[in-house]
Amino acid sequence: MITVHHLNRSRSHRILWLLEEIGQDYDVVPYQRDAKTNLAPPALKQVHPLGKSPMIELDGKLIVESAAIAEILCARFAPQMIPAPDSDAYVQHLELMHFAEGSVMTPILLQLYTSRLGEAGAPLQPRIRSELDNHFSYMNGLVRASGHFVQDTLSAADIMLSFPAEIAMRDPEGATRYPELARFVGMIKDRPAYQRATEKGAMNG
Numbered sequence: 418m419i420t421v422h423h424l425n426r427s428r429s430h431r432i433l434w435l436l437e438e439i440g441q442d443y444d445v446v447p448y449q450r451d452a453k454t455n456l457a458p459p460a461l462k463q464v465h466p467l468g469k470s471p472m473i474e475l476d477g478k479l480i481v482e483s484a485a486i487a488e489i490l491c492a493r494f495a496p497q498m499i500p501a502p503d504s505d506a507y508v509q510h511l512e513l514m515h516f517a518e519g520s521v522m523t524p525i526l527l528q529l530y531t532s533r534l535g536e537a538g539a540p541l542q543p544r545i546r547s548e549l550d551n552h553f554s555y556m557n558g559l560v561r562a563s564g565h566f567v568q569d570t571l572s573a574a575d576i577m578l579s580f581p582a583e584i585a586m587r588d589p590e591g592a593t594r595y596p597e598l599a600r601f602v603g604m605i606k607d608r609p610a611y612q613r614a615t616e617k618g619a620m621n622g
């Protein structure tokens with residue numbers, strides 16, 4: 418049995434999408450961001466001290482961190498979504514699983530927070546923008562002819578990179594600057610499982 422602790426408008430969408438892709442039944446426990454602060458409600462801290470989403474319960478065991486959740490779910494239910502450990506693709510896959518939270522989220526979150534500082538944050542903006550471009554350009558260069566990262570069928574890295582790729586597309590110039598990323602985002606949004614996850618997220622959001 419799988420339960421997803423799902424926060425609206427969050428990285429938790431990746432896990433709903435993954436579960437839809439691998440055809441596993443799951444329950445959703447919904448949480449709403451505070452309308453003023455945009456933060457998660459205190460109820461999430463009663464589930465885990467970090468109070469972040471996603472978290473899942475898998476056979477009664479609580480698991481946090483999207484990349485860990487994705488790895489565990491794929492290893493158990495969809496091994497084809499992780500390249501074979503002795504392949505070059507595996508190395509790139511592992512790098513991108515870490516890159517998705519450990520690298521590209523840093524300039525994304527810096528931009529989010531400093532944008533609230535108005536003029537006080539202005540001196541930081543050129544460096545943040547340059548780092549965003551650095552990371553998004555890198556991702557743009559990795560999209561394969563098939564529209565995926567790493568391998569020509571959907572992988573756990575595609576799921577993890579969907580969140581930063583969609584953020585890149587929020588910039589009005591995103592699709593022009595990063596056309597390969599735009600193709601990736603188009604490809605994932607066309608997937609019925611992605612669309613079902615979006616509907617489930619909205620129903621619980």
Ligand SMILES: N[C@@H](CCC(=O)N[C@@H](CS)C(=O)NCC(=O)O)C(=O)O
Nearest residue numbers: 427428456457469470471482483518
């Ligand atoms: N590295 C974590 C990040 C989790 C995270 O920060 N989630 C955000 C939603 S995108 C959250 O719960 N924010 C609410 C808050 O900080 O109050 C993961 O990938 O699961």
